[in-house]
Amino acid sequence: MKILVTGGAGFIGSAVVRHAIAQGHRVVNLDALTYAACLDNVASVADHPDYAFVQANIRDRATLDNVLATHAPDAVMHLAAESHVDRSIDGPSAFIETNITGTYTLLEATRAYWTTQGKPDHFRFHHVSTDEVFGSLGATGLFTEDSPYDPRSPYSASKAASDHLVRAWAETYGLPVVLSNCSNNYGPFHFPEKLVPVVILNALAGKPIPIYGAGENVRDWLYVEDHAEALLAVLAKGAQGRSYNIGGHNEVRNIDLVRMICALLDEMRPGAAPYANLIEFVTDRPGHDARYAIDASRIGDELGWVPSVTLEEGLRKTVAWYLENETWWRALQARPGVGARLGLGA
Ligand SMILES: NC(=O)c1ccc[n+]([C@@H]2O[C@H](COP(=O)([O-])OP(=O)(O)OC[C@H]3O[C@@H](n4cnc5c(N)ncnc54)[C@H](O)[C@@H]3O)[C@@H](O)[C@H]2O)c1
Numbered sequence: 001m002k003i004l005v006t007g008g009a010g011f012i013g014s015a016v017v018r019h020a021i022a023q024g025h026r027v028v029n030l031d032a033l034t035y036a037a038c039l040d041n042v043a044s045v046a047d048h049p050d051y052a053f054v055q056a057n058i059r060d061r062a063t064l065d066n067v068l069a070t071h072a073p074d075a076v077m078h079l080a081a082e083s084h085v086d087r088s089i090d091g092p093s094a095f096i097e098t099n100i101t102g103t104y105t106l107l108e109a110t111r112a113y114w115t116t117q118g119k120p121d122h123f124r125f126h127h128v129s130t131d132e133v134f135g136s137l138g139a140t141g142l143f144t145e146d147s148p149y150d151p152r153s154p155y156s157a158s159k160a161a162s163d164h165l166v167r168a169w170a171e172t173y174g175l176p177v178v179l180s181n182c183s184n185n186y187g188p189f190h191f192p193e194k195l196v197p198v199v200i201l202n203a204l205a206g207k208p209i210p211i212y213g214a215g216e217n218v219r220d221w222l223y224v225e226d227h228a229e230a231l232l233a234v235l236a237k238g239a240q241g242r243s244y245n246i247g248g249h250n251e252v253r254n255i256d257l258v259r260m261i262c263a264l265l266d267e268m269r270p271g272a273a274p275y276a277n278l279i280e281f282v283t284d285r286p287g288h289d290a291r292y293a294i295d296a297s298r299i300g301d302e303l304g305w306v307p308s309v310t311l312e313e314g315l316r317k318t319v320a321w322y323l324e325n326e327t328w329w330r331a332l333q334a335r336p337g338v339g340a341r342l343g344l345g346a
Helices: 011-022 039-045 061-071 085-090 093-116 154-173 195-205 224-237 254-268 297-303 311-324 326-333
Strands: 002-006 026-031 051-055 075-078 124-130 177-182 209-212 218-220 243-246 251-253 279-282
Touching: 002 011, 002 061, 011 026, 011 039, 011 224, 026 061, 039 051, 051 061, 061 093, 075 093, 075 224, 085 093, 085 154, 093 124, 093 154, 124 154, 124 224, 154 177, 177 224, 195 209, 195 254, 195 311, 195 326, 209 254, 218 254, 224 243, 224 297, 243 297, 251 254, 254 279, 254 311, 311 326
Parallel strands: 002 026, 002 075, 026 051, 075 124, 124 177, 177 243, 209 279
Antiparallel strands: 218 251
């Protein structure tokens, strides 16, 4: 299959690109190369004959038309987005422009291309989204594909809007779509402003490890390579118009996750004192959702996907990767805003 991947120089998109090439697909990676992108993430496939890269913005309709006509993909996997909740609190406009207007522009370009192709049934527009669109859970319960939308941050509201647009384009114009909503990812190539790399890199630097509020917020963590495999399974086998929740069955409080990472570092890169001594509780994020947890039974039952690693195994691989790839993360730490406290609200 020939796949146009948007956002393929980011964290999850690059994993999708690497896995798609390994599975024998042809890939066109379209990415604007924002602050969150890094072409080193796809360096392992950059010279592959089945790989092409186009630097473009998903709001640039003329370029999208040209790329679709030139490369004639069988599917679009849409991952390009502004993705950091804290940045969405400080500056929502980029989230509205990329996640909503950008998705709209990509849908229209794809619809025009699909129409010129004779509206083939086998074509797919796969919209990659987040469990954050469902809002915040109490102590019990799980998000299913039928959970009501209740986004609470500018990021999750913009992703919810994009999900609605994709469903509307399927209902109104018949565009063959699939959607997926995934829980928090972690793993190699995770941009160093997100929680897991912040913990690893602050610990290694002997800096305080910041935990928002009391660290009681619960997330369901999924290893990024497992997410990439899940996304390719949804693309290949997902039913037209259907959505799939993707999760790791790994519910854990932030404080416990941070302690797990510190314990791994104590073992893999022992310091003078336990790294957990560096933990510091800081002012919470406004509107910080209490708990996310995914019921991933549909993708398991219908598509046969299950995560391949436990949280402990995935974190061990992740810590090892950061220990071995200092050049990668040092370069990204120099980018604007990285390492600063963001998202406190005005
Ligand atoms: N990170 C998670 O835990 C998580 C969980 C569930 C879903 N998602 C979704 O998965 C997708 C990828 O997330 P990620 O963590 O890899 O994000 P990321 O921030 O690491 O990467 C986003 C990529 O999109 C590109 N991009 C941004 N704006 C663009 C634009 N206007 N035009 C073209 N390219 C643009 C960036 O350059 C970057 O390479 C997003 O849609 C996100 O909402 C993420």
